[in-house]
Amino acid sequence: MGIDALSKNDPSSFSNTEDVVVRHAHISWLVDFKKQTLAGSVRLTLEKVIDTVNKVVLDIKDIDVTKVTFDGEILEFVKGPTVGTFGESLTITLPVNVPKTFNVIIQYESSSKAYALQWLSPEQTAGKTHPYMFSQCQSIHCRTIMPCQDTPDVKFTYSAEVDADAKLTVLLSGVSTGTPEALPGTTLRRHKFEQRVTIPSYLLAIVVAKISFRTISPRVNVWAEEQNVEAAAWEFGQAEEQLKFAEEICGPYEWGRYDLLILPPSFGYGGMENPCITFVTPTCVVGDRTQADVIAHEISHSWTGNSVGIKNFEHFWLNEGWTMFVQRKIESKLFGEKHRHFSAILGLNELRNTVNDSKHPEIETNLVKNLVGIDPEDVFNTVPYEKGHTLLFYLETLLGGPEAFDPFVKSYCQHFKGRAITTDDFKAYLYEFFASKKDVLDSVDWQTWFFGLGMPPVIPDYDKTLSEQCTILVQKWLKCPEAEIDTLNSSPGYKDLSPLQQREFFDQLGLSDEIISIKKLEKLDEWYNLKTVRNTEVKFRWLRLCIKAQWEAKIGDAIEFATIQGRMKFVRPLFRSMYAWPAARDRAVEAFKAHRDEYMYITARLVALDLHLET
Ligand code: BES
Ligand code: ZN
DSSP states (O other), rough: OOGGOOSSSTOOOOOOTTTTEEEEEEEEEEEETTTTTEEEEEEEEESSSSTTEEEEEEEEOOEEEEEEEEETEOOOEOOOOOOGGGGGEEEEOOOOTTTEEEHHHHHHHHEOOOEEEOEEEEGGGGSSSOOEEEOOOOTTGGTSSSBBOOOOOEEEEEEEEEEEEEEEEESSSSSEEEEEEEEESSSSEEEEEEEEEEEEGGGGOOEEESSSSEEEEEEEEEEEEEHHHHHHHTTTTTTTHHHHHHHHHOOOOSSSSSSEEEEOOOOOOOOOOOTEEEEOOOOOSSSTTTTTHHHHHHHHHTTBBHHHHSSGGGGHHHHHHHHHHHHHHHHHHOOOOOHHHHHHHHHHHHHHHHHHHOHHHHHHHHHSOOOOOOOOGGSSSSHHHHHHHHHHHHHHHTSSSSSHHHHHHHHHHHHTTTTOOEEEEEEEEOOOOTGHHHHHHHOHHHHHHHOOOOOOOOOOOOOHHHHHHHHHHHHHHHHHOOTTTTTHHHOOOOSSSSSHHHHHHHHHHHHSOOOHHHHHHHHHHTTGGGOOOHHHHHHHHHHHHHHHTTTTGGGGHHHHHHHOOOOOOHHHHHHHHHTTTTTHHHHHHHHHHHHHHGGGGHHHHHHHHTTTTTO
């Protein structure tokens, strides 16, 4: 049975995309900070797939639709019942005479609760003087800011006119077309944008804030609040170089600009691959450039994900697994093949943690999902990333190494450019490309790779040079009798490790069956200056280890770190492990409740689930 049998359509969407599809959206928005809404209209250009279609079904959530027209004629519309986090259907009845391609204009206003948006008060920004608003539409939040076919199966171009306070900058996930114009008699300016490459709805993005930029190269600007922009521009100074490497791997960059936006600390992700403007967490700006891998990752999505898309989120691994693969190819070009392998080892650590902690392995640890009735975000974790990467690396090794696989990577990106594919499409093209190696491909246990639970069936034999240096130090710490701890202070070790190796050091300590004693943790803290560590990846692992070892004195630090920033990768595991430990549980729950409104909607919802505050 083909994988496609799982679902023909997108189980997250109400849209009747088999009958009619959106080709273009023309957006008109007024950004209202007082009401916390986007008000205006969208003109959807639709194309009939079947001639007899008599209605358009769109996705909406918490949207107030006031009027729908076709050619000036008012159309009837009806909103369906709310289905969990999926929202509602919006069914528009079409007149009999609509041509093959036609426009409908929908007037509407978003809700102040729109899941896609976060509205920050001036106090919540670095500058403290102006409010800030940004969006996050992936996975299924676009429907809270625009009636649309909210499925990655449908790709459309868009144009937009956005009116906002003249003191603020507006950026969208497209290119700006002309300088903003003041609107006479108001305090507003009108900004115009266009995205000429077709995109799925989840890549629509907007930011409205007091921000400025520094230029890295003719196509790369780094945007942030003025206070943070210099540091950010330094941290991501290699973006252009990474972009060029990505082009060597995947083919020409087709999106024109590649800008970066550093968001306020509540941004829930490391990065988000919004076209023409990647969104990045400020927790990556740590002063050592070691988190440039996040940029390599988002750059890679320009091909894997944004160009070669997915039919629905059941095949999300094609986005993220492929992107991890291309990201690590870029890392190889920057720092060498050993580094690429080391980065994969760090990824496997995360995968092990996810698999070990999984409460619902049957939906959380398989690569290809059945998402009927399941919100894609409820099963979001490292599995599509790292199991996906492991499969691709395994295939590379099996098929003859980078020399044989590199041409396939480029060809895959070109072959499926602009399309929305499934796991079966990927597999079929792999067989087509490597037709002469059919026997080798037939030896792959596809069933287990795609649908098996837990760790991948094969773990590649990665180069361990860089991780072994960490293993030696980890063993020293674990094996050392308590009475002799002081001998570890003088031995060389931690400070000679690179920041990435420091991550590995704490990963290994955390993944070991042996739990390190609190006495040893106290020494680690003191000798390695862990109270002041700036690298957030290291800090997170350190605090996770302290909680795992049940060191009570560190609960406060863990809570502080989980509440001053909102990156889910850090926040969720810390809250979860505090919840699992009775001595920390109440304090963690209380802290979360006190800070709940400062997180993005999705972070708050998922942490609330983790803390059993909601079902
Ligand atoms: N597209 C994702 C972020 C995302 C995934 C948002 C699912 C909403 C739903 C982005 O490209 C990503 O993977 N970010 C990672 C970066 C890391 C793997 C380098 C992150 O946020 O940690
Ligand atoms: Zn990604």
